[in-house]
Amino acid sequence: MYGPDRGLVSERAGQLAKATGVDLDDPFSIIRLDASELQGDPGRLIDEVNAFGLFGGEKLVWIKDAANEKALVEGLQYLSESPPETSYVIVEAGDVKKGALLRKTAETARTIAAIACYQDDTRQLNALIDSELAATGLRMTPAARELLLDLLGGDRIASRNEIRKLVLYCLGREVIDEDHVREIIGDASGISTDEVVDAVLTGDPDAFLHAIQKIAASKTPIFLVLQSCLRQLQQLDMMRSEMEDRRMQPAQVMQSLGRGIHFRRKPIVERALRNWSSTDLSREAAKLQAAILQSRQRPVLEDNLALQTLLSITLQASRRNRQG
Numbered sequence: 001m002y003g004p005d006r007g008l009v010s011e012r013a014g015q016l017a018k019a020t021g022v023d024l025d026d027p028f029s030i031i032r033l034d035a036s037e038l039q040g041d042p043g044r045l046i047d048e049v050n051a052f053g054l055f056g057g058e059k060l061v062w063i064k065d066a067a068n069e070k071a072l073v074e075g076l077q078y079l080s081e082s083p084p085e086t087s088y089v090i091v092e093a094g095d096v097k098k099g100a101l102l103r104k105t106a107e108t109a110r111t112i113a114a115i116a117c118y119q120d121d122t123r124q125l126n127a128l129i130d131s132e133l134a135a136t137g138l139r140m141t142p143a144a145r146e147l148l149l150d151l152l153g154g155d156r157i158a159s160r161n162e163i164r165k166l167v168l169y170c171l172g173r174e175v176i177d178e179d180h181v182r183e184i185i186g187d188a189s190g191i192s193t194d195e196v197v198d199a200v201l202t203g204d205p206d207a208f209l210h211a212i213q214k215i216a217a218s219k220t221p222i223f224l225v226l227q228s229c230l231r232q233l234q235q236l237d238m239m240r241s242e243m244e245d246r247r248m249q250p251a252q253v254m255q256s257l258g259r260g261i262h263f264r265r266k267p268i269v270e271r272a273l274r275n276w277s278s279t280d281l282s283r284e285a286a287k288l289q290a291a292i293l294q295s296r297q298r299p300v301l302e303d304n305l306a307l308q309t310l311l312s313i314t315l316q317a318s319r320r321n322r323q324g
Contacts, residue, residue, distance in 0.1 A: 002066075002093035002103065003117030004234055006289035007157030007296075012117060013062070013092050020088045022060040029059055035066040035091075038075065045075035049087045059087045066093035066102065073101045080109035094286045095237075097278070119234065120153050128156075132163045140176040147181045151224065153231075155292045158223065185221065193220070193228040198265060200229055200310055201272045203318030208311065222306045223295065229310060230288040236272055237281040243273065250274050275320045284313050 001009045001016075023029050031048050038044055048061050066072055072091070079089065096103050106114035120128065129148065133140060140148075148166070152159040162185055169184040170176045196215060199208035215225055239253045250273040254266060261269055291309040295302035 001091070001115050001117055002096045004095040004237075004285065004289070005117050005119045005156055006094065006286070006293055007155035007159070008117040008120070009092050009094075010293065011156050011160075012115060013090050016090055017060060017062060020058065020060055022058050022088065024060075029057060031059070031061045033061065033063050035063055035069050035072055035093075038063075038071040039069055042071040042074065045072065045089075046078060049079060049084045049089060057086075061087060061089045062092075063090065064092045066091050066096075068096060068100045068102045070101075073105055076102070076105050076109075076112065080105065080111050083111040094289075095282050097282070117156075120156060120159065122149060125149055125152050125159065128152075128159060129163055132160070132167055136167055136171065138167060138170060138176055139174060141178065144176050144178045144181050147178050148185070151181075151185050151227075153227070155227075155230070155289060155296075158227070158292050158296050161296045162223070193225045194262070194265065196225050196310070197229050197232050198268050200314045201232070201268050201317055203314055203316075203321045205311065205314055205318070208314045212307065212310070222303055223292070225310070226288055226292050226295070226306050229313070230285060230292065232269075233281055233285040233288065236269065236276065237278055237285060240273055240276065240278045240281055244278055271321065272317070275323070276317075280316075280320070284316065287313065 001013050003009055017024060017030075033044075033048070045061065045063075049059075051059075063072065076089075076091075091102075091106075093102060103114060106112040126145070126149070129140070129145065148163070152162060166176065166181060166184050170180050173180075193215065195211040196208065199211050212225070215222065235257075239257045242248060242257060243250065243253050250270045253273065254261070254270055258266065258269060287309055291305045295305050298305075
């Protein structure tokens, strides 16, 4: 599983793990590894896959946070030619580019399935909302649904958790309206997150801290800030890839893919396109996705995770802009 939506990658990996039939609570049947652990021990993946469980039966090797590690690629190449008979391997990867060895190995092998996990569009988000509402019998007004859709989409797990939080808040009622969405998730129109996003892109720590204080004072959920920054980085990544593939200038790609950007923000975005590579943008987007996922798993740390991650990207932007 790979793609820009880390939450969807994690969710689908979990669904697939359950479908294997392996007992996920049995420590002798499941081996969980971080991809970085394979780097210092190239043969470990093969050893784990071919090792017999203490009590026999099928086994699952579950690898997380993969990118394009040489040891992992070589291990999958071997396994694609000599597939295990009693073991499964699941790999969770980030936004691996087309042509990268990890994707190439999986996509060309008959014994490996490569599943892309892209950000949910409106149709998929509506289906997600419907599935969560169906279990409770709640209904939602069209206006409330439209508002909710504007607040979702950066990460599947984060989106699902926000919907569940809303449903829990409205239990006992028959209909969810706009006020309910604003009360529990926050009104995105109350204060723009663009100020924070722009401070991050320009690499201005003082402006960032000032903007984040305004966000906190307005009681706008920090999740919306993380999501806005993630969307901006994903848009930049798409635009930068277009520049590199078609050898376009920033101004040219802005005309085709940046039409929806406010004219006051265009110089900031154009500068970021000049100074950041596609690889850099993917790496920083992955940081945000990881922070969003961690904040959903440990809500008490959400503010600290957001501040540390966004400040880290701001400082990286500052270095990039000085070099540019």
